[in-house]
Amino acid sequence: MNHRIQLGMSRCVPACTQMILNWFSKPEPSQRVLSAEMGTTLKGGTDMEALKVTLSRRGISAWYMPKESMSEGLAKGYVYIIGVTGWGLTFAPHVIAILGYKDGKFRVHDPCWVPEWVRSDKVLRRAEFALRCGR
DSSP: OOOOOOOSTTOHHHHHHHHHHHHTTOOOOOHHHHHHHHOOOTTSSOOHHHHHHHHHHTTOEEEEEOGGGHHHHHHTTOEEEEEESSBTTBOSOEEEEEEEEETTEEEEEOTTSOOEEEEHHHHHHHEEEEEEEEO
């Protein structure tokens, strides 16, 4: 199972990082180790450039792509970490992992919730950026 629950405030990026590492069968450090490795911004979150470096150290490339191209990328074996606002119970900036696409729905892995299939238009409306991950 690829899903991970964030263990504390501001740990959505480390939890999503664990999901991506698991997806590609890479060893998963703890969220505490990943948080320390990536650091935090002045607002208490995680810098996305630090996330890209963390994944790169483990053999996974990550780059920004138009959010509208996610369904095509998923069909090619890529997965995504996307930034969302107004998602679920929070209006704070948050990240979720997108690990599949089928019948017009994305397989959303929110580290604050359970995995679920969500209509692509709802995901795209809330997405601020899309970070494509792959080998």
